[in-house]
Amino acid sequence: MSPVLTVSGLAKTFTMHLRGGIELPVIANAGFALHAGTCAVLGGRSGAGKSSILKMLYGNYAASGGSIPVRHRGAEIDLASADPRTVLDIRRETIGYVSQFLRVVPRVGALDIVAEPLVERGMDRDEAARRAADLLARLNLPERLWSLPPATFSGGEQQRVNIARGFITEHPILLLDEPTASLDAANRAVVVEMIAEKKRAGAALLGIFHDTDVRNAVADIVIDVTSFAPDKKAA
Numbered sequence: 001m002s003p004v005l006t007v008s009g010l011a012k013t014f015t016m017h018l019r020g021g022i023e024l025p026v027i028a029n030a031g032f033a034l035h036a037g038t039c040a041v042l043g044g045r046s047g048a049g050k051s052s053i054l055k056m057l058y059g060n061y062a063a064s065g066g067s068i069p070v071r072h073r074g075a076e077i078d079l080a081s082a083d084p085r086t087v088l089d090i091r092r093e094t095i096g097y098v099s100q101f102l103r104v105v106p107r108v109g110a111l112d113i114v115a116e117p118l119v120e121r122g123m124d125r126d127e128a129a130r131r132a133a134d135l136l137a138r139l140n141l142p143e144r145l146w147s148l149p150p151a152t153f154s155g156g157e158q159q160r161v162n163i164a165r166g167f168i169t170e171h172p173i174l175l176l177d178e179p180t181a182s183l184d185a186a187n188r189a190v191v192v193e194m195i196a197e198k199k200r201a202g203a204a205l206l207g208i209f210h211d212t213d214v215r216n217a218v219a220d221i222v223i224d225v226t227s228f229a230p231d232k233k234a235a
């Protein structure tokens, strides 16, 4: 089957404007493809550029070179050169992202934070809340916390709210930046099962997982980011 997203000749060099314009090449000539129903994992040593690749695929970082053709609304669009409005539309319809940390919205309760992406897409508020409750219960977030804003939650509680919010939509591509980093073994197992369900539903996932057990449980392929280093001798 043809890939849903391809990375071709992708490069990233950071320019340190406050340091006299020093250039820091991090990635050169990265290439791989994501397929529906599979989970690919970015591997390689700390600092190799795993997060930077994920951020370029979500449009948070601009690519310094290369292309990222993605299947979006039935057409192929190059994410690397797409205008900001198109990037936002791709995020809405095609590419979801679970970051490591929850961006807390003041005064909005956990259940509403999780339900919000569905309400934004036009779903009835009660139905969206029901689905959000299902996910929070599955992730063992105590019900007494559901109406509270997550600002004071523990790291693992915030991470579970974030996971629920990222998994509640049906994006065909889902990027995962260490979604299990702050979780205990029981909740890691829940997330592993949720990833397996996404695969069965036909999503293409790309993630960073430092936990070896989680990685082994979810990965169909491991992409060695160290092999994309600009100077392989330094890698």
Ligand SMILES: Nc1ncnc2c1ncn2[C@@H]1O[C@H](COP(=O)(O)OP(=O)(O)OP(=O)(O)O)[C@@H](O)[C@H]1O
Binding pocket: 014, 024, 026, 044, 045, 046, 047, 048, 049, 050, 051, 052, 053
């Ligand atoms: N915004 C930025 N500005 C300057 N340098 C950056 C920026 N983001 C990342 N880098 C640099 O790029 C390199 C790769 O960082 P990145 O976070 O992508 O690595 P990683 O493989 O995800 O690392 P880790 O496994 O430790 O999280 C690092 O040397 C980092 O300092």
